[in-house]
Amino acid sequence: MNKVILMGRLTRDPDIRYTQGENSMAIARYTIAVDRRMRRDAAEGQQTADFIGCVAFGRQAEFAERYLHQGTKILATGRIQTGSYVNKEGQKVYTTDVVIEDQEFAESKSSQDRNGGSSYGGGSSAASDFGSPVGDGFMNIPDGVEDEGLPFN
Numbered sequence: 001m002n003k004v005i006l007m008g009r010l011t012r013d014p015d016i017r018y019t020q021g022e023n024s025m026a027i028a029r030y031t032i033a034v035d036r037r038m039r040r041d042a043a044e045g046q047q048t049a050d051f052i053g054c055v056a057f058g059r060q061a062e063f064a065e066r067y068l069h070q071g072t073k074i075l076a077t078g079r080i081q082t083g084s085y086v087n088k089e090g091q092k093v094y095t096t097d098v099v100i101e102d103q104e105f106a107e108s109k110s111s112q113d114r115n116g117g118s119s120y121g122g123g124s125s126a127a128s129d130f131g132s133p134v135g136d137g138f139m140n141i142p143d144g145v146e147d148e149g150l151p152f153n
Contacts, residue, residue: 002079004098006052007106008034009073014056014064026061030054030068032076054078056100063103073111076103 014030033049054076056064068074078100087093 003077004080005075005077006032006034006054006098007073007075008032008049008052010068010070011051012070014061014068016061016065025058026065028056028061028064030064032074052098053096054098054100056103060100060103064100067105068103073106074103075106076100078102
């Protein structure tokens with residue numbers, strides 16, 4: 001089984017491209033900064049993170065283009081995919097990406113604004129702000145999100 005679950009913040013806005021041809025498809029590439037549970041340099045108090053390269057296709061890429069930006073905290077599931085190519089210097093380069101199958105917001109718009117919006121704010125616990133209900137028991141959906149753009153099956 002090849003299954004990956006990530007929670008973290010985008011390090012920059014997604015890079016969106018479209019395939020050519022009659023049935024063009026969106027492809028989004030972005031990097032998620034994921035906090036490590038254990039601190040390597042605990043004595044110095046430095047928090048460490050892994051920076052995971054992700055790629056989304058089709059509707060998931062269109063969702064990323066519309067609603068994700070630097071600093072957005074997301075929960076993403078997918079699979080690891082490896083590949084290789086030959087660069088301009090003739091050297092073989094190996095790649096590892098997470099192919100996104102599903103992605104969703106991991107904090108409300110107001111929480112994101114409190115955390116500085118567009119910067120990586122790694123100080124909060126993932127469990128404390130994931131899925132925190134509003135007064136009616138439902139999560140806040142960011143302003144401007146339309147029903148057809150939500151990543152629900």
